[in-house]
Structure formats: C-alpha cells, structure tokens
Amino acid sequence: MNKTINTPDLLTRLSQVRALVLDVDGILTDGRLHFTEQGEEHKVFHSRDGHGIKMAQKIGIEVAIISGRASPALRHRAENLGITHCLIGVKDKGAALESLAQTLGISLQAC
Template sequence: MNKPDLLTRLRQVRALVLDVDGVLTDGRLHFTEQGEEHKVFHSRDGHGIKMAQKIGIEVAIISGRASPALRHRAENLGITHCLIGVRD
C-alpha cells in the first residue's frame, strides 16, 4: 500500500479500542505487600492516545481486570469510554 492510500484509510478511523494488560502495560502484575496492584504504563502510549484524541479519534479501553491504577490513567488521559472489570 502506498503512502497516499494509507493516509486516506487512516482518515476514516473514528475509534481506537484498546485492551490494557499487555497492550498499554508490559503485561506484568505488580503487587504490594498489602495486596495493592500496580501497573506500569509507558508515556509514549499516552502520547499516542492524546494525539489520536486531538485529531478526533474516540479512544476506549476494555479490561477484564478492575484496577484503581487503570481508572486513574484513563481519567488522566481523558478517556471516558471505559469498560473495566468486564469478563464478557
């Protein structure tokens, strides 16, 4: 596919729906001694999400794991479409 065709197709993208564990994180699970879960997010993913939002692409996240860290990250990035802790 040549560059003009790719750009034409990319302009048609309206939404970006992402899983979290292993997509926006490195896939590892970190727990404190108190059992609190910590996730590690890369700043470049956040930058890419903000760039997508800036050009009008709606961003949504779906995760089977409920996590306060994930809720905080979604809020920080302005992601309002969140399905967190869903199994189906």
Template sequence: MSQTDLLTRLKQIRALVLDVDGVLTDGRLHFTEQGEEHKVFHSRDGHGIKLAQKIGIEVSIISGRASPALRHRAENLGIRHCMIGIKDKGPALEELARTLDVELQAIAVMGDDVIDLPMLNRAGVSATVADAPAAIRARVDWVTTLGGGQGAVREFIDLLIDARDAWSTVIADHQ
C-alpha cells in the same frame, strides 16, 4: 494487507479501543504485600492518546481486569469510556460502538491475546504488539515493532496520524 490498503482503512477510523495489560502495559502484574496492584504505563503512549484525541479520534479502553490504577490513568488522559472487568469483549465493543454512534468499520482495536480476538475480529482495523503470541499476530491487520508497554500504542497512533496527514495539526501547538 498492503501498506496502501491499511492507510486507506486508517483514514476512516473515528475511534481507537485499547486493551490494557500487554498493550498499554508490558503485561506483568505487580502486587504489594497488601494486595494493591501497581501498573506501569509508558509516557509516550499517554501522549499519543492525547494526540489521537486532538485529531478527533475517540480513545476508549476495554480491559479484562479491573484496577484502580487503570481507572486513574484513564481519567488522567481524558478517556471517557473505560470498560473494565470485561470478559466477553466482542459484545462490549458492539455496545461501545452504539454509545459512540460509530460503525464497527470506523473503529481500530489494539489487543494482544485470545481474550481480545472477539473485538479484534469485529474492528475495522486490528493491531497488536510485537510481543503478542504468534497466533494473535497472524490474525491482525498490523503488528507494531515495539512490545506492550514500550510505546507500541504511540507507534500505532503515529500511523493513524500519518494516514490522516495530520502531523501539522498535531505539532501546531508545539512550535
């Protein structure tokens, strides 16, 4: 898809759905000796999510793993729809679209592995991270230059902001 076509489609996006492990994180799983899971999130991704919300994009999460750390991060960022422990992500995306009253074509999805394909295939715009498997990178509309957990979500959100020509809105409070 050409950059012009991508930007045209991105202008129609009203919701962004993110996978977590491998997208918002680098995909590594950290456990304490007591079995408590730790996740590391990039601050630029979090700030990007806030910017997306500021320009009217509903950001949601659909994750295959359940984690208290993820739930806490979602609440911290004001993400109202956080579906965790989801094994079949295609129907979950359809359910979320109905909840948000948004057509699938108006949803962008960012995932990084085969479990994400059912939602990537249904989305209006699909994206993945630079370090996703080649089979995933070949099946999406856009691939970031950054890896998962390294600011890739912010990179995609910046593209959404570009498509909407919304930088003046985004930086208005920071001048």
C-alpha cells in the same frame, strides 16, 4: 530499514478510523503484574503511550479502553488522559466493543 507505507488504500482506510479501542495488560503495560504485600495491584504505564493517545484525541479519534481486570490504577490513568469510555472488569470484550460502537454511533470497521 525505513519503509514508508503510504498506499492510497491504506491512507483511505486510516482516514475512516473514528475510534481507538485498547486493552490494557500487554498493550498499555508491559504485561507484568505487580502486587504489594497487602495484595494491591500496581500497573506501570509508559508516557509515550499517553502521548500517542493524546495525539489521537487531538485529531478527533475517540479513545476507549476495554479491560477484563478491574483496576483503580487504570481508572486513574484513563481519567488523566481524558478517556471517558473506560470499561473495566469486562467479561465479554466482543460484546462490550459492539455496545461501545453503538453508543458512539460508529461501525465496528471504524474502530
């Protein structure tokens, strides 16, 4: 079933979005954790997510990542996508989101 959602209220609300703030595990990955025998963590990212992020950036939406896990793979992926706000190893994601919104000069509703 293909339904088009284009109510005036939704379109108005979407036009006010200024930032897309994402978690990683289960959002940009499938949620599985892969470890080598040496204990190094590997993450698998989907290219379609990267394409969507690039599309959002192209229309002026600031894309940011807030993750509780510290991961070199994540840092590398963020750099490849041009994501400048990549907060890793965050214990309080709510506080990090509030701080990020303040840094970007936008309301939480615009995230």
